[in-house]
Amino acid sequence: MAEGNLAFLENKCPFANCLVTDDSYYFSDISQFDAILFLGRDISNIKMPSVRSPKQVYVFAAQESSANYPLCDEYLDGFFNLTWTYRIDSDLYLGYFTILDLAGNVVGPAIDMKWPDVLEPTCDELKIKLRSKSKLAAWFVSHCSTLSDREGLVEEVQEELRIYGLSVDIYGTCGTLTCPTKEPELCYEMIERDYYFYFALENSFAEDYVTEKLLTALNNFAVPVVYGGANYSRFLPPGSYLDGRELGAKELVNQMIDAVNNMTKYYDFFRWTNHYVYENRIQANEICKFCEIMNDERKISDMSVRDDFRRWWNDENYYYNCLE
Known part of the structure; x- marks a missing residue:
């Protein structure tokens, strides 16, 4: 403050x-x-x-x-x-962030988050943007050894993806790819343009500990793969994310591949955009x-x-x- x-x-x-x-x-x-x-x-x-x-x-x-x-x-x-x-x-x-409805009212996060029973279908304009993607998943990371062992999950995911000739692209000191940190908007544009999924993995497991990593996915039209100790239903509508800790590497990869091969399923991850805005404040x-x-x-x-x-x-x- x-x-x-x-x-x-x-x-x-x-x-x-x-x-x-x-x-x-x-x-x-x-x-x-x-x-x-x-x-x-x-x-x-x-x-x-x-x-x-x-x-x-x-x-x-x-x-x-x-x-x-x-x-x-x-x-x-x-x-x-x-x-x-x-x-x-x-x-x-x-x-780390605030959830607003489309009228600008703060609605979450909340312990008893009230999500709509039915989310409206993803609009056609957004579907066109989503169809331009060509790469499976990205992860921006600078801390390579963590209490949550998120790096272990990604290693297992990489093994599963080799079957398909795919991988998670890792940017930063823990990977082989770079993105200009002095121009973060270029990195975000790349996520929005190229990647179906973004790995929003927390460094440790703790109640309600969900950081701004989630916004890198949500505000750049990539599906978040989450991994943490939180009850994510307090932060995200059902059907808007994949939980790596809950699914495990093999099932996580199965669901990612299935969504990319069936764009109707992929579009459904973005139904939340008809109802909510996530802001970093x-x-x-x-x-x-x-x-x-x-x-x-x-x-x-x-x-x-x-x-x-x-x-x-x-x-x-x-x-x-x-x-x-």
Whole structure:
């Protein structure tokens, strides 16, 4: 979030009198801050405040996966008043993208996402664009060894694809192909023009951890192949993606080949475009909600702490990360 109150002004928040700063010496006494925000990836390396005002709000904020940044210190249970993370059940949501309907209303992501029972057929104009594609799949990647072992999945997929004389084209430091990072729009144009599928694989498995990789596929008219620890029905309409973790390499390849050989099936992956838009931005209402909370003295005085923080944050990895 930008320093000062710019974020609250730009988003036309009902309250814009909150001031954000990264200067811990802005006040002579750190207990004078109404709220202190702690970044999850930095907590293990920072000196915690020695004094805390009874009215001071401690906020835990994170966009990095809990699997990559586990937090196991016992004092963290009962330490934070608010959570502001990529997890949808956080007090404030800090996801990598926002889902809007065609009227511009924010509709997701959400735990209980309500997708239409029937999605309208893909329009003819988009079908023409999709018919120009000629390459099976691409993957842009710079981290070659990950907790999720996504590289292992791709290796298995490559083995399955050799039967068909095909492969996943890998761009970046982990592959043999390059695309100009200083001109990303050229890379996106290439995805839109050439590739049927795009591998949107996460580096670790964690609840609701779905990053902007997904938008590379969705906003460039390629079908996303996902791989992560999230329940993807919270993020994507049914029939709009393939789940590599769920399908496994062999079945994933079977479904990719089947869709390319039957364009009617391939077109159906894009029915969502008649209903939704995906944007790479934080939800404005979450930014505004924070300042509203800070202006509500009653809410602050009644605010409790999260006693189960470690179990919540580390989710399914809690036992392995913290109790072994």
